Amino acid sequence: MQPDPINNPDTHSGAVRVVLIVDDSRLQLRIMTAMLGRLGYKVLTAESGVEALDICEREQPDLVLSDWMMPEMDGLELCRRFRDMQRDSYGYFILLTSKSEKGDVAQGLDAGADDFLTKPVNSHELRARINAGARVLDMERQLSEKNRQVSDALNELQEIHEAIDKDLRQARTIQQSLVPERVCETATSRVSLLLRPCGHVGGDLVGMFRPGYDRLGLYNIDVSGHGITSAMVTARVAGYLSSNFPDQNIALEKRFDRFYAMREPAETARLLNQRLVADPGVEEYLTMAYVAVDLQTGRVRMVQAGHSPPMVLRANGQVDFFGDGGLPIGLVDHVDYDQHEFRLDSGDMLLLYSDGFTEAVMKNGEMLGEDGLAQLFIEAAKCGQGSDLVEDMFWRLTSQMEDPSKLGDDVSAALLEFDILKDRAEG
Known part of the structure; x- marks a missing residue:
């Protein structure tokens, strides 16, 4: 057989x-x-x-x-x-x-x-x-x-990557919607906002709210880390500082059941810290520069919670930095924050910014730094106003970077041009 x-x-x-x-x-x-x-x-x-x-x-x-x-x-x-x-x-x-x-x-x-x-x-x-x-x-x-198994695994990973990428693109759209107004004119002043995450989504947040015609809240926030987790924290914080729902905004308190008044910035930072520390399982913390501005008098009350010091470019060309650091928010419980106060005069510009600007690596191998940012601010202010100004700042930053195609960190800024529309209002 x-x-x-x-x-x-x-x-x-x-x-x-x-x-x-x-x-x-x-x-x-x-x-x-x-x-x-x-x-x-x-x-x-x-x-x-x-x-x-x-x-x-x-x-x-x-x-x-x-x-x-x-x-x-x-x-x-x-x-x-x-x-x-x-x-x-x-x-x-x-x-x-x-x-x-x-x-x-x-x-x-x-x-x-x-x-x-x-x-x-x-x-x-x-x-x-x-x-x-x-x-x-x-x-x-x-x-x-x-090889077939590897190819199948790669195809599966590609499908997963495409699904994640789709979700991240949607997440980016949602995060961008947290800053619905990029330019706003209020009273005789103008606010312009810039938000450039280094990835699909980021941990920076800028925003503003106006409880009255001549009152303005303006903030710049930088959550620790990058990516989805940081973006989720920014979304939560955006709810705490909502411009659309004043009853949920911890920077505001209702008076006489008729109107909302602004809390002291130091108290706002304390309340925000209290909420973040109380969130179980959240290890991220954030730095914040927040100002409450009286648009009639130019009085600015400010809290700086571990954030880059706000910068004022005076109408006469002088540059001033304000703040002395402070503890980040959400890092430890029971923190009291220092509050600072200064004034803006007609034509002055106040800039809140994240360290994505100052820590960007330039072609010479060094970081831009505060002095470099001040010079960049001065040069951009000579060429434009409003959103054009902050966009020009970002363009100047990337054109001087070691690798313009790769942001090492999220870049954000909030610009207040004080009393620049006075002539229009009087007219």
Whole structure:
């Protein structure tokens, strides 16, 4: 009884199950078929290269044993065409030849042959050569399977990445909606806001609210870290300082059930700290510069909770910084914050900004710093106003950076141009 080449893999090397023998000698075909049949392989035969190619298209044999010297199409040409065929897996090719010169061997290898057998074929050597080919095929198929698994994993990761990227783009839209007004004219002053996250979403937040015609709250916040977690914290803080829902804004308190008055900035910072510290599982903290401005008198009350010091560019060109640091918000419980006060005169400009500006690395390898930002502010103020001014500041920053395509941190700013519309109001 002949062994079953498919269901009894122990009778042969498992990676080689189907063998094609190509020889124009029918006697050689019978001899080789008998040898391989006893070893348990499924044997296919072809008497020419053309017939062999047709069988390879249909059957995709694991291994081809081909005579070198054949009419019409010799073994070298068959091997070349075999290598050009599209296959599901690698096929092993052995040339049967009486040639033994090094030049002939090199020629066969160049054609794509994997091994050689010298005629007349010895059954033990035949089996050894096939076993060697089986080991190669086995490794190749294991590698192909691993590559397939890697490819499947990469495709799955790509799908996950695309889904995450889609969610992040939506999150960016939502975060941008936290700053619905980028430019606002109130009383005789103008406010312009800039928000540029370094990724899809960021941890910076700028905003304003107006409890009355001549009252303005303006803030710049920088949450620790980057990405989704920081963005979620900014969304929560935006609710605490809402411009649309004054009853939820902790910087405001209702008076006589008729109007909202502004709390002292130091008290606002204390309440915000109290809420963030009380949130379970939230490890992020934030820095904040917040000002309450009287747009009639120019009086500014300010709290600086670990944030970059607010800057005032006076109408006469002088630059002043205000604040002495302070503890960030949400870091420790029971914190009292210092409050500062100064005045703005007509034409003065107040800038709240994140350290994405001052810590940006310039082409000389150094950070921009506060002095560099002051110079950048002065230059931009000569060329534009309002949103054009803050956008110009950002453009000047990136044009001087070591790598303009990569922001190392979120960049944000809130600009108040005080009493610049006075002539319009009087007119």
